[in-house]
Amino acid sequence: MDTVTRPRILVVGAGFAGVGCVRRLERKLSPDEADVTLVSPTSYQLYLPLLPQVASGVLTPQSIAVSLRRSKRYRTRIIPGGAIGVDLKSKVCVVRTITDQLVNERYDYIVLAPGSVTRTFDIPGLTEHAFGMKTLAEAAYIRDHVISQLDLADASSDPAERAARLQFVVVGGGYAGTETAACLQKLTHAALHRYPNLDPKLIKWHLIDIAPKLMPELGDKLGRSAQEVLRRRGVDVSLGVSIEKAGPAEVTFTDGRVVPTHTLIWTAGVVASPLIATMGAETVRGRLAVTAEMTLPGHDGVFALGDAAAVPDKAKDEExxxxxxxxxxxxxxxxxxxxxxxxALRSEPLRPYVHKDLGLVVDLGGKDAVSKPLGIELRGLPAQVVARGYHWSALRTNVAKTRVATNWLLNALAGDDFVRTGFQSRKPARLKDFEYTDTYLTPEQVRARAEGPEDPGASPA
Incomplete structure (x- = not known):
């Protein structure tokens, strides 16, 4: 078959959903059936659930970043860049490449798996002064930042500054926030014997969430167990509380408390990628409204899944x-x-997506964890074995599995060296600097570009 006439399949996003789709397409499609293209700003698949362990130094960043270019067997064309707009009528995806050029990528079938971004609110100072925990760069940066606070506190002769450097605030009582607070608290606690001049009583971690319960998906008993583990370690858990405003050296809670701190970590949920808003399609709480087959109603050849799509859960009886x-x-x-x-390519019937949830795992660092595999509630070491076993088995390559297992073993035997790289030490970066949510086009801009004259050379942004 002439390559010009082969159907073009475009996959947007290199997360769990996007990479899983691409790898299966490569295995099941013959080379002459279709051309497959993947759009991703990074050349790796990130294993997001282990980000808190990168932030705490238990794992190296490379351990959870699985390269998309490692194998020579794969034939997918990778476009290094981000999709910033999709015109469903013209079947055009606008891509901003890493060289800052705009490219029109045409498709016959598109799989939308752009993932999600950190959900923020209109809280004064939040995006300017908070850190996120959504990207590999953020996790590595937070580790540097936390260790630098210990160094700065150790070097300071001002009691007020020292106290502020040693207070840390995490907002979000879900899995990401709870694991982040737990793992980083272990890091600072382990550092105490390396900083003999620091008063252990000054190191304080705060975990706050507006919800009345910690990780409600786990159930009351396991949620309380996780909360008890954190409180036993000295973490101040405050529920029904959020942030009123944030500054460079203090955070004000909605209950009136003012906490002097240079570390505010925001993990209060996610929302679908801004790419979804460029399409003008129906959404459910910001996620594309799709069928159980993950197709977009009224648009031929459009599929959506993952964080960006509201896929009906057929395994539940709830309407x-x-x-x-x-x-x-x-x-x-x-x-x-x-x-x-x-x-769809072969004109065969589509199948609905059905999967019964296997349970949840929460790694609290060390021997502490809570897990609920197949509805069985576990705590402590058994839960930790299940949590790490699940994450290890879910890693896509043997190289990644070997790196993660080796890192876990080394950390268990040798502990942490509390080394920081010092990158961006003179230019502080916060939440707004990592996710680039202001780069997307409006639906009108996407339509104008898609319907304009063909520009094979790409136009500058």
Missing amino acids: GAVCPPTAQHAMRQGKAVADNVIA
């Missing part, structure tokens, strides 16, 4: 239930959507 934005679902949806793209 209107949608799959939660978890790695567990994203990995399986990626394979299922690939099968449906192939079925």
Whole structure:
């Protein structure tokens, strides 16, 4: 078949869903059936659930960044850049490449798996002074920052500054926030014997959330168990509380407390990628409203999944239930959507996505964890074995598995060296500097570009 006439399949996003889809397409499609293209600003798949362990130094950043270019067997064309707009009518995806050029990428079938971004609110000073925990760069940066606070406090002769440097605030009582607070608290606690001049009583961690319960998805008993582990370690857990405003050296809570701190970590949920808003399609709480087959109603050849899509949860009896934005679902949806793209390509019937949740795991660092595999509630070391076993088995390559297992072993035997790289030490970076949410086009801009004259050379941004 002439390559010009081959159908073009465009996959947007290299997360669990996108990479799972691409790999299955490569295995099940013959080379002459279709051309597959992947759009991603990074050349790796990030294993997001282990980011808190990168922030705490238990794992190296490379351990959870699985290269997309490692194998020579894969034939997918990778476009280094981010999709910033999709015109569903013209079947055009606008891509901003890493060289800051705008490129029109045309497709016959598109799989939208752009993931999510950190959910923020209109809180004064939040985006200017808070850190996020959504990217590999943020996790590595936070580790540097926390260790630098210990160094700066150790070097300071001002009691007020020293106290502020040693207070840390994490907002968000979900999995990401709880694991982040737990793992980083272990880091600072382990550092105490390396900083003999620091008063252990000055190191304080605060975990706050507006919800009345910690990790409600785990159930009351396990949620209380996790909360008890944190409080036993000295973490101040405040529920029904959020942030009123944030400054460079203090944070004001909604209950009136003012906490002097230079570290505010924001993990209060995620929202679908801003790419979804460029399409003008129907959404459910910001996520694309799709069918159980993960197709977009009224638009031929358009599939969506993962954090960016409200995929009906057929495993539940509840009306209107949608799959939660978890790695567990994203990995399986990626394979299922690939099968449906192939079925559409071959004019075969599509199958609905159905998956019964296998449970939840929360790694609190050390021997502490809470897990609920298949509805069985576990705590302590058994829960930790299940949590790490699940994460290890979910890593896509043997190289990644070896790196992670080696890092866990080394950390258990030798502990942490508390080394910081010092990157960006003279230019502080915060939440707004990592996710580039202001780069997307409006629906009108996307339409104008898609319907304009063909520009093979790409136009500058």
